[in-house]
Structure formats: C-alpha cells, structure tokens
Amino acid sequence: xxxxxxxxxxxxxxxxxxxxxxxxxxxxxxxxxxxxxxxxxxxxxxxxxxxxxxxxxxxxxxxxxxxxxxxxxxxxxxxxxxxxxxxxxxxxxxxxxxxxxxxxxxxxxxxxxxxxxxxxxxxxxxxxxxxxxxxxxxxxxxxxxxxxxxxxxxxxxxxxxxxxxxxxxxxxxxxxxxxxxxxxxxxxxxxxxxxxxxxxxxxxxxxxxxxxxxxxxxxxxxxxxxxxxxxxxxxxxxx
Amino acid sequence: xxxxxxxxxxxxxxxxxxxxxxxxxxxxxxxxxxxxxxxxxxxxxxxxxxxxxxxxxxxxxxxxxxxxxxxxxxxxxxxxxxxxxxxxxxxxxxxxxxxxxxxxxxxxxxxxxxxxxxxxxxxxxxxxxxxxxxxxxxxxxxxxxxxxxxxxxxxxxxxxxxxxxxxxxxxxxxxxxxxxxxxxxxxx
Numbered sequence: 001x002x003x004x005x006x007x008x009x010x011x012x013x014x015x016x017x018x019x020x021x022x023x024x025x026x027x028x029x030x031x032x033x034x035x036x037x038x039x040x041x042x043x044x045x046x047x048x049x050x051x052x053x054x055x056x057x058x059x060x061x062x063x064x065x066x067x068x069x070x071x072x073x074x075x076x077x078x079x080x081x082x083x084x085x086x087x088x089x090x091x092x093x094x095x096x097x098x099x100x101x102x103x104x105x106x107x108x109x110x111x112x113x114x115x116x117x118x119x120x121x122x123x124x125x126x127x128x129x130x131x132x133x134x135x136x137x138x139x140x141x142x143x144x145x146x147x148x149x150x151x152x153x154x155x156x157x158x159x160x161x162x163x164x165x166x167x168x169x170x171x172x173x174x175x176x177x178x179x180x181x182x183x184x185x186x187x188x189x190x191x192x193x194x195x196x197x198x199x200x201x202x203x204x205x206x207x208x209x210x211x212x213x214x215x216x217x218x219x220x221x222x223x224x225x226x227x228x229x230x231x232x233x234x235x236x237x238x239x
Numbered sequence: 240x241x242x243x244x245x246x247x248x249x250x251x252x253x254x255x256x257x258x259x260x261x262x263x264x265x266x267x268x269x270x271x272x273x274x275x276x277x278x279x280x281x282x283x284x285x286x287x288x289x290x291x292x293x294x295x296x297x298x299x300x301x302x303x304x305x306x307x308x309x310x311x312x313x314x315x316x317x318x319x320x321x322x323x324x325x326x327x328x329x330x331x332x333x334x335x336x337x338x339x340x341x342x343x344x345x346x347x348x349x350x351x352x353x354x355x356x357x358x359x360x361x362x363x364x365x366x367x368x369x370x371x372x373x374x375x376x377x378x379x380x381x382x383x384x385x386x387x388x389x390x391x392x393x394x395x396x397x398x399x400x401x402x403x404x405x406x407x408x409x410x411x412x413x414x415x416x417x418x419x420x421x422x423x424x425x426x427x
Contacts, residue, residue, distance in 0.1 A: 047413065
C-alpha cells in the first residue's frame with residue numbers, strides 16, 4: 001500500500017529516541033497516522049509542527065497498518081503564527097478540533113476551508129470571523145450543521161437574531177422574544193442578510209454559538225470539553 | 240535489563256550490553272554506579288525556588304549572590320537549564336517549568352511551575368523574565384500564556400530570538416526559520 005498526498009499536521013507523538021508518530025489530515029485520505037523515521041531530528045522537527053501544511057508519502061504492507069511516512073514542508077503555518085498569541089491559539093484550536101474527524105475519512109471541502117483560514121492567520125482583522133465560519137463548517141461536515149436560513153417557528157427569513165440551543169435552527173426576533181433568555185444570539189455575519197463590518201462582539205457571539213453545539217454534539221458524547229486553546233482564544237478576543 | 244531499557248537512549252539490546260558490561264567489571268563499574276545511584280536518591284532533590292535539581296536546597300544557582308538577581312530565565316526542563324549553563328551566556332536566576340502546556344497530554348497550567356514563577360516575578364528585585372522556551376507550537380503557546388499571567392507583575396517579559404543559527408546556510412534552512420529570521424532582522 002502506498003499513496004502520496006498533501007496534509008495538515010494535527011499532532012506529533014515521540015516514538016523511541018528519534019522517530020515520531022504523526023497524525024496528519026490529508027486532502028484525499030482523511031486523518032491518517034504514520035511513523036516518521038527521524039521525525040524528532042533537527043531537520044524534521046520544524047516540519048512536524050502542528051498546523052504545518054506538508055507533502056507526505058505513506059507506505060505500509062497492509063492498509064490497516066500504521067505504516068511509515070516521509071514528509072516535506074509546503075508552508076510553515078506554525079512558524080508564521082508563533083509570534084501572535086491569538087493566531088497561535090487559533091491554530092491550536094483548529095488542530096485540536098480537527099482531531100474530532102474520524103480517521104481515514106476524507107473531508108476535502110473542510111480541508112480546503114481549513115487551508116483558507118490558516119492562510120489568513122497573519123491578518124487579525126479577518127481570521128476571527130473566518131474561524132467561527134470554520135467551526136460551523138466542521139459541525140456541518142460531521143452532520144450537525146446549523147440551519148440559519150429561516151425561522152424555525154414562522155418560516156420567515158427576516159430579523160433572524162436567535163438560534164435554538166436544542167435544534168440549532170434560527171429563530172426570528174418576534175418568535176424568539178418570549179424565550180430570549182434561553183436562546184443563543186445569532187450574529188448577523190453568519191446570516192444571509194450579513195452586512196457591514198464584523199465586530200469583536202459578533203465574533204464572541206459566534207464562538208459562543210459554535211462552542212455550544214461543538215460541545216453538545218461532538219465533545220460531550222466523548223466525555224471531552226472544548227480545547228483549552230479555544231477557551232483562551234475566546235477570552236483573549238473578548239478582552 | 241528491563242529497568243535499564245526504560246531509560247531514554249537505551250533499548251532492550253543496548254541495556255543487555257550495558258548490564259553484561261557492568262557484571263563483567265563489577266568492582267570498576269557496578270559497585271561505584273550502585274553507590275552513586277544511592278547517593279543520588281539520598282541527596283538530589285528539586286530546588287523549592289526554581290525547580291532545578293541539586294544536592295543542596297535551595298540549589299547552588301539560587302544561592303549564588305553573584306548572579307544577576309533582576310533576571311529570571313524560564314526554561315521547560317532541567318536539561319535546558321544545563322544547556323544554558325554550558326553555553327555560559329547568562330549569569331542569572333532560573334525557573335524550571337517542568338514541561339510545556341499540552342492539552343492533548345492533559346498538561347494544563349496547574350501541572351507546571353507557573354504559579355511559583357508569578358510569585359517570584361512580584362519580588363521588587365526582579366526586573367525581567369526571559370522566556371527561553373522551545374520554538375515549538377507548545378513551547379510558544381506556553382510562553383504566551385505565561386506572558387499573560389505576568390501582566391500584573393511589574394517586569395519586562397522577553398523571549399529568545401529566532402533565526403539563522405551560527406554556521407547555518409540559508410539554502411538549508413526551513414521556511415519557518417527563514418520567516419522568523421526575516422521578521423527579526425536588525426540594522427547593522
């Protein structure tokens with residue numbers, strides 16, 4: 001068995017003195033583990049940083065085996081983000097949450113979106129809103145997408161300002177008014193009627209919204225909570 | 240042999256070789272090694288101030304009045320402290336964190352010596368905290384976290400530079416190091 005693909009490094013575990021087991025999210029083969037000989041060497045350590053975009057070649061005798069991987073750098077997203085605390089938290093949050101994807105199950109659309117978001121981590125005016133959208137895409141990809149197209153109660157698509165924490169569907173201002181304390185706020189940049197600049201308050205509301213559903217649908221069933229990097233990022237952005 | 244094989248750098252084969260060698264040279268190797276290990280167990284302890292390993296408490300670095308008391312160099316492991324001491328580039332106080340933040344491995348801020356660092360940083364003698372942490376995602380995430388924790392302390396927080404290593408050729412450097420070196424360029 002053998003393939004060549006590009007991928008994003010999700011995590012790296014040391015194996016023995018010099019090797020490393022890499023969790024790589026590839027475009028066509030999904031999340032795939034592999035043993036990288038010399039993965040802890042001075043040459044490969046910079047390549048095998050979580051968040052980096054790399055080329056990989058995987059080989060194994062049988063498809064079920066861990067297999068060995070050889071890697072080469074495409075773009076060092078990790079090094080680009082290291083100076084910026086928020087960008088680094090965003091990168092860590094993305095790699096942590098991507099590990100929720102099942103192994104060896106390709107998600108090419110989400111992969112493209114992820115590369116797009118990583119490419120903007122050097123522009124703090126853009127990536128926070130993109131990251132919220134990325135989390136929505138993650139939910140969508142895993143079958144828990146939010147329906148923000150029309151009001152769950154009335155079917156209208158005007159003044160959608162709430163989201164039901166149970167169904168993940170949008171609720172209009174008038175229909176949601178009696179339950180406003182129980183509903184999640186829907187920032188306008190996530191709706192089709194989006195207009196104007198995205199404020200940090202919008203982004204915080206967006207993270208609260210996606211965080212609720214990621215925790216409810218993806219993490220709590222596994223007995224996990226939201227990654228610390230994400231919690232710190234949200235706190236930093238709100239400050 | 241099984242115990243030795245657990246040590247870093249030693250596998251089953253090399254541990255077998257080491258044990259056989261010690262058994263052959265019982266008086267020259269095995270007995271002194273055994274005594275040295277006994278002494279290490281009895282005497283070496285973690286410094287309550289900085290987390291370094293030494294036979295005295297506080298450690299000889301913390302107790303040395305000739306060192307710069309205004310600078311604390313923060314490192315991940317004792318091995319990093321030894322590397323800086325070997326290089327002899329700084330004569331300051333140290334603080335060993337005991338690792339880096341790694342949520343995937345369950346290492347949070349409470350498992351590192353961060354609270355004691357914040358306490359030390361509040362001392363009026365301390366003017367600067369130098370974060371000499373690894374240039375990895377985990378190391379730099381830890382550095383940013385500590386930097387946030389030190390906001391309330393009246394100290395300058397700095398970190399090691401990143402860039403072209405001595406003897407390094409640009410053609411052989413990875414993109415990330417080149418980008419860091421480019422960002423950190425300075426006027427000649």
